[in-house]
Amino acid sequence: xxxxxIVNLLLVGILLLNxxxxxxxxxxxxxxxxxxxxxxxxxxxxxxxDRLSSNAALIAVATIVLKGALIPQMLRKALxxxxxxxxxxxxIGFVPTMLLGALGTLLSIALASGLPLEPEHSELLIVPASxxxxxxxxxxxxxxxxxxTQVIGYLVLENGIFIFGMLxxxxxxxxxxxxxxxxxxxxxxxxxxxxxxxxxxxxxLDTRRLASLKE
Amino acid sequence: xxxxxxxxxxxxxxxxxxxxxxxxxxxxVLPLAAAGHxxxxxxxxASDDPAAFGGWLALDPPGRLxxxxxxxxxxxxxxxxxxxxxxxxxxxxxxxxxxxxxxxAMTTLVVCAQHLGLMWVAVEASTLATAxxxxxxxxxxxxxxxxxxxxxxxxxxxxxxxxxxxxxxxSIGSDPSLLFGDLLARADRMDRSWLHVAFAxxxxxxxxxxxxxxxxxxxxxxxxxxxxxxxxxxxGGLTNCAFLALVRVFxxxxxxxxxxxxxxxxxxxxxxxxxVAAAFLVGQRDFKRMLAYSSIEHMGILVLGIGLGAGAxxxxxxxxxxxxxxxxxLFLSAANIHRAxxxxxxxxxxxxxxxxxxxxxxxxxxxxxxxxxPPFGPFVSEFLIVxxxxxxxxxxxxxxxxxxxxxxxxxxxxxxxxxxxxLPSPEAQRTSYRDGLLTGLPVLCAxxxxxxxxLHIPPxxxxxxxxxxxxxxxRP
Numbered sequence: 001x002x003x004x005x006i007v008n009l010l011l012v013g014i015l016l017l018n019x020x021x022x023x024x025x026x027x028x029x030x031x032x033x034x035x036x037x038x039x040x041x042x043x044x045x046x047x048x049x050d051r052l053s054s055n056a057a058l059i060a061v062a063t064i065v066l067k068g069a070l071i072p073q074m075l076r077k078a079l080x081x082x083x084x085x086x087x088x089x090x091x092i093g094f095v096p097t098m099l100l101g102a103l104g105t106l107l108s109i110a111l112a113s114g115l116p117l118e119p120e121h122s123e124l125l126i127v128p129a130s131x132x133x134x135x136x137x138x139x140x141x142x143x144x145x146x147x148x149t150q151v152i153g154y155l156v157l158e159n160g161i162f163i164f165g166m167l168x169x170x171x172x173x174x175x176x177x178x179x180x181x182x183x184x185x186x187x188x189x190x191x192x193x194x195x196x197x198x199x200x201x202x203x204x205l206d207t208r209r210l211a212s213l214k215e
Numbered sequence: 216x217x218x219x220x221x222x223x224x225x226x227x228x229x230x231x232x233x234x235x236x237x238x239x240x241x242x243x244v245l246p247l248a249a250a251g252h253x254x255x256x257x258x259x260x261a262s263d264d265p266a267a268f269g270g271w272l273a274l275d276p277p278g279r280l281x282x283x284x285x286x287x288x289x290x291x292x293x294x295x296x297x298x299x300x301x302x303x304x305x306x307x308x309x310x311x312x313x314x315x316x317x318x319x320a321m322t323t324l325v326v327c328a329q330h331l332g333l334m335w336v337a338v339e340a341s342t343l344a345t346a347x348x349x350x351x352x353x354x355x356x357x358x359x360x361x362x363x364x365x366x367x368x369x370x371x372x373x374x375x376x377x378x379x380x381x382x383x384x385x386s387i388g389s390d391p392s393l394l395f396g397d398l399l400a401r402a403d404r405m406d407r408s409w410l411h412v413a414f415a416x417x418x419x420x421x422x423x424x425x426x427x428x429x430x431x432x433x434x435x436x437x438x439x440x441x442x443x444x445x446x447x448x449x450x451g452g453l454t455n456c457a458f459l460a461l462v463r464v465f466x467x468x469x470x471x472x473x474x475x476x477x478x479x480x481x482x483x484x485x486x487x488x489x490x491v492a493a494a495f496l497v498g499q500r501d502f503k504r505m506l507a508y509s510s511i512e513h514m515g516i517l518v519l520g521i522g523l524g525a526g527a528x529x530x531x532x533x534x535x536x537x538x539x540x541x542x543x544x545l546f547l548s549a550a551n552i553h554r555a556x557x558x559x560x561x562x563x564x565x566x567x568x569x570x571x572x573x574x575x576x577x578x579x580x581x582x583x584x585x586x587x588x589p590p591f592g593p594f595v596s597e598f599l600i601v602x603x604x605x606x607x608x609x610x611x612x613x614x615x616x617x618x619x620x621x622x623x624x625x626x627x628x629x630x631x632x633x634x635x636x637x638l639p640s641p642e643a644q645r646t647s648y649r650d651g652l653l654t655g656l657p658v659l660c661a662x663x664x665x666x667x668x669x670l671h672i673p674p675x676x677x678x679x680x681x682x683x684x685x686x687x688x689x690r691p
Binding site: 114115116117118130134138141147150154157158160161164165167168170171172173175176179180182183186187190191194197198201202207210211212213215 | 330332333335336339340343346347350355356358359360361362363365366369370373376377380381383384387388390391392393406408409412435436439440495
């Protein structure tokens, strides 16, 4: 089916974006890539749903506006206000994390091949793409030290879960989908306030300085 | 309608409090809303089958227990908060009061939600509502704690969402659904491999929210830096909501015939949590962090109890109530001591019994209660869990648990005795704080409840507990 081929093509695009995000050294490029991923994700419910409902369209618009524009805007503002260096500081180098990301993708494909799918989903790459994106989010969260890059990691992880949600696009009630998006938005909003305070109190967004609380 | 009112009341109160201009009058909204919530909650628990929105909101027997606990604990904390916010009059409570009320609304929604997706949204929302509460003191250390709380908590429950989706997809062949009723009904036809993936993700996700080891790293920081009243609500309220989510998922696994797989995981995480908590409780010098490790220990006991199943279910549900209220006693009295000495380290705090006699005494009794000494409530529930483990011939589990509980008793005992005994050292900070009616009476009431639960469980409550245990055991 043409529809599903396009979806698979988009999913491959998302996987490439994952690798790009693991390899880039500029925070701005990272935010840009996460925003692009959000827009691609937003288009997906329209392609997957059997018939176009107003709810699916609304979710698509909300996702694109939120993940493609509003949240990246908040992150860029946080970046500007914090006046920090625009380079990403990794705990593990860019090339090794890219390799880890590629390994994660292979693992996701292996894991997904062990899980049965509904017949109509059998040709879609949704499950491996979802797992791989979740793993990418994890890698960004754990190997980057700036508070803002960790937030982007969380955003990518959430994107991975959103991809999985495509399998359930007919079953998930509208209210829940909007609720998830709203929680994400408020979450990023609260986090960007906290980032502001971290920057003021510690004069840095280096999360390694957040280490006075330990045993 | 009752359930809608139960959730709407604190939401409206939160909006009202946010709009109220007077810093001095705003905290009064808390006990008023709490009293209304308690009255509605008691009515809902006593009524037959309150439901709303076509089964999306309902109160099942375990939900009734958590709702009761939540409402009682919040009522006690609301009265306490008035006294606390009066003492901390220099800080604005414009965010604090509405966030506390939003927390009550969202946790109530978690309890009533019969839809996994809705429940997830509510758990995440209650996490977000509590973040500003942890940050109330505006110190660098509290920022650090809030950051870890938000990051670990959000990532954890993001995994729970993935798990919820996987669980919905496990019922391949029929229309996917996330309503608990539907999931239970079709559990026996679910795909095994999807179910395993779903349960593991949900356990890690909601386990992070409960603070099970090894996902507990946020807990000592958050509980250590948050105001005591927030610690009490997190340790006695929010963690139990996540526990309720796990219990419901476990029930689905059991109905699917995968109870053994789920039990194994729950028992492993439970024992690990108790062990990690015991290790960090020995030699702990910060008495608020000590309470956080105690919370990790008791979350471990809860999932262990559920994992043992059958007879231990009743005990685990009882322990949830005991632990919730006892944590109220401990966190609130510890916060009073913290304020009286302006320190929470046993290097500086000594002789709490002399400086704040009521809080010092309650802190000591709270310690005896939480470590399972008779005649308090936790003794009964822990005894039931251990004796059930012996009866089921799970000797390793039972003896490991007994041994670890002993270590916890000794470890916590040293810290607590150092705090309450002796004379305040001359160089110890003197503050203007003294125990008052508002910050003393709620703690005393909570202590009385813990004692009552140990001496005699009121028959209506016992009936509720039996219903809850029977509900979890039922197979379709």
